[in-house]
Amino acid sequence: MLRLCSLIILLCMALPARAVLDIEVTGAGEHQTPIAIIPFDGESALVQHISEVIKSDLLRTGLFKLIDPEGKAPHEAKDVNYADWPNVETLTIGQVIQLDNGRIEVRFRLLDTVTQTELLAQAVSSNKNQARAIAHHIADSIYAKLTGSPGVFSTRIAYVNRLHKLNRLVVADSDGFGEHVLLEQKQPIMSPAWSPDGKSLAYVSFEQGRAMVYSQSLRTQKRLLLASFPGSNSAPAWSPDGRELAIVLTHEGSSQIYLMRTDGSNLRRISFSEAIDTEPTFSPDGSFILFTSDRGGSAQIYRMSVKGGYAERLTFEGSNSFSPRFSPDGKSFVFAQFKGGRFYIAVQDFSSKQVQVLTPGGWEKKPSFAPNGKLILFATEILGRGILATVSSDGRVKQRMTPQKGDIREPTWGPFDKQ
Amino acid sequence: MKKLILALVMINLLAACASSKSRDADEQANNGSDSAMTEDSATGSANAAAIEAQNLADAEAAQAAEEAASQAALTPQSSVYFPFDVDTIQDGDKAIVQAHGAYLSEHADRKARSEGNADERGSSEYNLALGQRRADNTKKALVLSGATADQVDAISYGEERPTDTGHDEAAWAQNRRVDIIYP
Numbered sequence: 001m002l003r004l005c006s007l008i009i010l011l012c013m014a015l016p017a018r019a020v021l022d023i024e025v026t027g028a029g030e031h032q033t034p035i036a037i038i039p040f041d042g043e044s045a046l047v048q049h050i051s052e053v054i055k056s057d058l059l060r061t062g063l064f065k066l067i068d069p070e071g072k073a074p075h076e077a078k079d080v081n082y083a084d085w086p087n088v089e090t091l092t093i094g095q096v097i098q099l100d101n102g103r104i105e106v107r108f109r110l111l112d113t114v115t116q117t118e119l120l121a122q123a124v125s126s127n128k129n130q131a132r133a134i135a136h137h138i139a140d141s142i143y144a145k146l147t148g149s150p151g152v153f154s155t156r157i158a159y160v161n162r163l164h165k166l167n168r169l170v171v172a173d174s175d176g177f178g179e180h181v182l183l184e185q186k187q188p189i190m191s192p193a194w195s196p197d198g199k200s201l202a203y204v205s206f207e208q209g210r211a212m213v214y215s216q217s218l219r220t221q222k223r224l225l226l227a228s229f230p231g232s233n234s235a236p237a238w239s240p241d242g243r244e245l246a247i248v249l250t251h252e253g254s255s256q257i258y259l260m261r262t263d264g265s266n267l268r269r270i271s272f273s274e275a276i277d278t279e280p281t282f283s284p285d286g287s288f289i290l291f292t293s294d295r296g297g298s299a300q301i302y303r304m305s306v307k308g309g310y311a312e313r314l315t316f317e318g319s320n321s322f323s324p325r326f327s328p329d330g331k332s333f334v335f336a337q338f339k340g341g342r343f344y345i346a347v348q349d350f351s352s353k354q355v356q357v358l359t360p361g362g363w364e365k366k367p368s369f370a371p372n373g374k375l376i377l378f379a380t381e382i383l384g385r386g387i388l389a390t391v392s393s394d395g396r397v398k399q400r401m402t403p404q405k406g407d408i409r410e411p412t413w414g415p416f417d418k419q
Numbered sequence: 420m421k422k423l424i425l426a427l428v429m430i431n432l433l434a435a436c437a438s439s440k441s442r443d444a445d446e447q448a449n450n451g452s453d454s455a456m457t458e459d460s461a462t463g464s465a466n467a468a469a470i471e472a473q474n475l476a477d478a479e480a481a482q483a484a485e486e487a488a489s490q491a492a493l494t495p496q497s498s499v500y501f502p503f504d505v506d507t508i509q510d511g512d513k514a515i516v517q518a519h520g521a522y523l524s525e526h527a528d529r530k531a532r533s534e535g536n537a538d539e540r541g542s543s544e545y546n547l548a549l550g551q552r553r554a555d556n557t558k559k560a561l562v563l564s565g566a567t568a569d570q571v572d573a574i575s576y577g578e579e580r581p582t583d584t585g586h587d588e589a590a591w592a593q594n595r596r597v598d599i600i601y602p
Binding site: 188190191204206209210211230231232234235248250254255276278279292294298299320322323336338363365366384409410 | 504540541542543544545547548549551552555572573574575576577579580586
């Protein structure tokens with residue numbers, strides 16, 4: 001009997017961690033770099049095969065074409081015969097070395113088969129159960145070397161998943177693995193917002209019967225009730241320096257924008273209209289706020305100084321526009337455009353004022369940029385079920401991430417992990 | 420025995436008062452939306468009524484209950500509906516709100532909640548704001564009709580608690596709504 005129990009435990013341990021989201025990629029970049037990722041020596045001893053995670057990460061960008069190594073399996077630079085790889089531009093090889101205390105070291109090399117040079121050589125070590133994190137780190141390094149932009153495979157996303165009448169506030173890796181439930185309750189949860197250091201989330205919870213703003217540490221789980229004024233308290237957004245939050249309150253009339261310190265003190269109002277002013281978001285330099293307002297008769301995107309004052313209307317196309325977010329370089333913003341009964345994800349350039357619609361349209365809401373500015377995460381629906389999707393910021397590569405369970409809403413992409 | 424009868428009468432009266440709401444409650448139960456927040460369901464009212472009845476033992480209370488019943492009969496509907504992206508009370512619904520305002524004016528001890536809702540067209544935050552404006556405007560109309568501001572709590576659920584989870588105009592029309600309830 002004891003033996004049976006331990007067998008079951010072993011089986012459970014041997015099962016690979018399943019993706020919480022099934023991912024489907026459509027479209028491709030203009031030029032796809034042909035790359036071969038050789039299975040790493042010694043990785044079969046791990047629950048997660050490092051090379052498989054790297055392949056899956058790179059594939060999702062639409063920028064790479066994965067070439068089958070057809071059985072060729074060099075693991076060290078001296079074993080590579082460049083003549084064997086006429087159809088690839090780069091080659092990734094590596095090995096996993098078991099250290100003491102349950103740790104592993106992963107050594108990898110990125111080789112340019114055209115110039116026959118070594119582009120990258122790194123050794124990364126961690127706890128054995130963090131093999132996925134190592135693989136994401138390697139994929140980030142490869143992506144950065146080959147595209148010139150930092151990778152976002154090690155970043156996290158947050159969203160609300162409704163399942164069996166329960167609302168769950170979830171943090172997950174950007175590929176949908178490692179789901180971690182921060183809050184679970186019957187009452188609605190809205191508008192999760194990442195602190196710039198990635199250590200806390202602010203959000204709206206109805207647990208006390210109406211909308212109030214909370215913040216919560218991801219590490220300690222400690223929660224802080226930040227705003228519980230009469231009416232609705234909502235739409236938290238962190239300033240880029242992490243010292244202040246913009247929030248929306250209704251206790252002095254219609255929904256208006258306020259700033260406060262992250263402990264809830266020093267509250268002051270910065271928008272003064274009779275209209276709905278909501279969904280504030282800071283510019284990367286912290287000097288401007290974009291927000292949604294119906295002051296002109298329909299919901300549109302406006303920009304004002306973080307000190308308040310004059311607000312400039314930015315959107316005119318479509319019947320309504322919602323949920324603005326600055327691009328990380330501050331040169332454009334993404335928003336949800338409502339037109340002809342459908343929602344689209346669109347980007348508008350600040351200097352040219354040109355709008356580019358990135359998605360085919362549907363029930364597409366709540367866009368947010370990946371911290372490298374190359375991808376946009378948003379919520380959409382398939383057969384009435386909320387799912388996550390991303391689109392590259394040029395509109396070329398799209399992917400849908402279907403949850404195995406539940407109805408996903410309110411996604412938001414977290415910042416770079418500051419180690 | 421007298422107390423028991425009174426309790427039963429109160430349950431019936433308050434059930435009548437909540438009857439308009441029970442339609443929504445039934446719908447919510449049917450489409451499986453969150454019912455834990457719906458504390459104004461028939462059971463909740465009955466429990467509340469039983470507790471309240473224990474505290475009321477004199478004829479004056481019975482008189483108040485009768486008035487409540489007559490007012491409930493005057494205002495069989497406690498939901499008001501709005502066109503798309505509109506937050507002002509429609510002419511056809513003004514009488515309902517006025518009747519509730521008059522009732523609250525005559526019963527200073529009673530509290531009401533104005534709960535605003537919106538359809539799913541718009542962002543969740545915009546819809547929370549829109550639902551709040553609908554709830555606030557309903558509260559203002561209740562106050563104009565005699566209620567005091569302290570008697571009415573205006574809150575919004577935005578698009579978070581649809582009574583009809585469909586994605587068409589018929590469903591959206593049901594969800595652009597303020598419920599006036601007596602918690």
